[in-house]
Amino acid sequence: MSSIGLIISFFIIVAGLLWLLIQSIRGQEADRRVIFLFMAIAVSVPLLFNISFSEKATLIVEDVYRKIENLPAGSKILLSYDYGPSMSPEVEPMSNAFLRHALVKGHKVYIMCLWATGQSLAATAVDSVIKREFPEKVYGIDYVNLGYKAGGTGVLNVILTDFRKMYLADVVGTNLDSMPMFQGIKSLKDMDLLISIGGGYPGVKEWILFASAPGNIPLAGGCAAVSAPLLYPYYPRQMIGLLGGIKGAAEYESELKKNHPQRFANMPVPGIKMMGPQTMAHLVVLAFIVIGNISYFISKRKGQ
Amino acid sequence: MKRQVPLLITFTVGAVLILSTFFPPVETMGEDFSLYFDIIAVFAFFLGGGNLIRVNSDAIAKKKKGWGFSMVTMAGFFIMLAAGLLKLWNPGGIRGDVAGTGSMFQLLYDWIFNPLGATMYALLAFYVASASYRAFRAKNRDATILLVAAFIILLGRTPLGVYATSWIPESFSILQIPNLAIWIMSSPNLAGQRAIMIGIALGVVSMSLRLILGVERTYLGVDSE
Numbered sequence: 394m395s396s397i398g399l400i401i402s403f404f405i406i407v408a409g410l411l412w413l414l415i416q417s418i419r420g421q422e423a424d425r426r427v428i429f430l431f432m433a434i435a436v437s438v439p440l441l442f443n444i445s446f447s448e449k450a451t452l453i454v455e456d457v458y459r460k461i462e463n464l465p466a467g468s469k470i471l472l473s474y475d476y477g478p479s480m481s482p483e484v485e486p487m488s489n490a491f492l493r494h495a496l497v498k499g500h501k502v503y504i505m506c507l508w509a510t511g512q513s514l515a516a517t518a519v520d521s522v523i524k525r526e527f528p529e530k531v532y533g534i535d536y537v538n539l540g541y542k543a544g545g546t547g548v549l550n551v552i553l554t555d556f557r558k559m560y561l562a563d564v565v566g567t568n569l570d571s572m573p574m575f576q577g578i579k580s581l582k583d584m585d586l587l588i589s590i591g592g593g594y595p596g597v598k599e600w601i602l603f604a605s606a607p608g609n610i611p612l613a614g615g616c617a618a619v620s621a622p623l624l625y626p627y628y629p630r631q632m633i634g635l636l637g638g639i640k641g642a643a644e645y646e647s648e649l650k651k652n653h654p655q656r657f658a659n660m661p662v663p664g665i666k667m668m669g670p671q672t673m674a675h676l677v678v679l680a681f682i683v684i685g686n687i688s689y690f691i692s693k694r695k696g697q
Numbered sequence: 698m699k700r701q702v703p704l705l706i707t708f709t710v711g712a713v714l715i716l717s718t719f720f721p722p723v724e725t726m727g728e729d730f731s732l733y734f735d736i737i738a739v740f741a742f743f744l745g746g747g748n749l750i751r752v753n754s755d756a757i758a759k760k761k762k763g764w765g766f767s768m769v770t771m772a773g774f775f776i777m778l779a780a781g782l783l784k785l786w787n788p789g790g791i792r793g794d795v796a797g798t799g800s801m802f803q804l805l806y807d808w809i810f811n812p813l814g815a816t817m818y819a820l821l822a823f824y825v826a827s828a829s830y831r832a833f834r835a836k837n838r839d840a841t842i843l844l845v846a847a848f849i850i851l852l853g854r855t856p857l858g859v860y861a862t863s864w865i866p867e868s869f870s871i872l873q874i875p876n877l878a879i880w881i882m883s884s885p886n887l888a889g890q891r892a893i894m895i896g897i898a899l900g901v902v903s904m905s906l907r908l909i910l911g912v913e914r915t916y917l918g919v920d921s922e
Contacts, residue, residue: 478814544735
């Protein structure tokens with residue numbers, strides 16, 4: 394089914410692009426609606442026919458994977474949901490993959506949000522990943538949800554030295570001191586790894602500037618593809634690794650499946666699945682660039 | 698007085714936050730000031746909500762162009778506000794997590810807000826495709842360099858980039874498209890980003906000093922003196 398879909402989608406797209414190329418050579422610009430139609434086909438056909446590709450982790454993704462993999466069981470990982478619904482299709486696969494990896498390795502996961510919209514997304518992750526796939530994990534012992542606090546970088550400034558000045562209780566009002574997970578935890582400096590997911594403000598960059606660098610705490614990031622180039626300057630010294638966009642998530646998912654084949658045999662892989670539409674969309678954009686330039690040079694020559 | 702009090706607050710807060718970085722005895726004061734900031738940040742929600750009601754109710758009352766959209770905005774605002782404040786249908790009751798499973802707030806978030814937000818972002822793909830066809834053209838040398846870099850990055854972010862150049866021997870692996878894409882990101886992009894960041898940081902330091910010393914007063918609604 395997948396290969397038939399691949400052939401059909403390639404045939405439709407290639408035929409259409411050839412038609413566009415002929416139109417361009419004739420000096421006729423393509424209508425915007427035609428371009429939109431191409432993009433719709435390029436994105437929807439791989440989804441309908443379940444077209445996906447194999448992924449190999451790049452070094453920047455592998456570094457994050459290795460860090461979580463090699464931490465001793467029981468290490469403390471803080472996961473911050475710093476994004477909203479607009480960004481969630483792109484970054485949610487990576488936050489779920491981080492959760493799965495941390496829990497399967499027996500680490501303790503502390504969830505918090507610097508974005509108000511992150512709290513609901515974190516709650517969804519707790520329900521759909523932790524409670525469904527790791528029913529043996531106990532709230533307050535293996536994971537905790539601290540929820541959202543207003544203030545952005547101000548929150549980081551405070552919890553860098555004292556958690557309890559900002560968070561007296563978790564998201565449901567349970568006192569932090571009553572939870573085994575918080576025994577011996579005073580501040581962010583007691584965490585073994587910080588992970589921020591999100592590409593806006595406050596996000597990975599603010600976590601580096603206000604928490605990881607001043608507190609000398611290892612930090613990994615996950616962000617939308619458009620934000621990744623802005624974060625490269627921090628890798629590898631201030632940030633141990635980065636998952637950029639769907640490709641980063643797909644690479645991480647493939648590493649998880651490769652290294653934990655039995656535990657994650659039936660794991661949902663939205664990142665890998667979404668690489669099909671993204672690949673097609675990229676190819677269509679590339680074709681448009683080529684056709685647009687051919688059209689430009691032809692019209693320029695005619696003009697001369 | 699109207700000017701002197703805000704200037705004094707700005708100077709005190711700015712000076713304490715700078716000193717708290719360098720002098721441990723002032724560190725606690727820096728933390729406290731950050732805490733005050735977080736408390737003030739909460740009030741921004743009241744301000745934002747109040748402003749949203751004011752602007753949209755005005756548009757509805759005067760039946761301005763697009764007042765129907767204002768009606769939808771107001772309805773959405775009040776429904777979400779009621780669902781969150783009163784924790785309607787929340788299995789944990791009034792003490793439970795506002796985003797608890799099955800709560801009205803979470804249902805509205807999952808089934809309306811989340812898909813709408815994702816849809817808006819997804820529309821970007823269509824505009825990028827249109828822009829790539831119409832605007833991304835090799836008009837001069839700079840535009841051509843940008844075009845080639847974008848081409849390599851786009852191809853390098855797809856499995857096709859791996860398949861297309863996997864035949865290149867390992868000794869020339871830098872010429873494989875994914876490796877070229879990584880090189881562009883980690884060398885020219887890195888250098889450019891760092892230059893921009895250092896420039897911005899210097900600008901921020903200079904602007905912060907102007908604010909702390911009271912040279913920059915435009916935030917008070919008056920010109921610099």
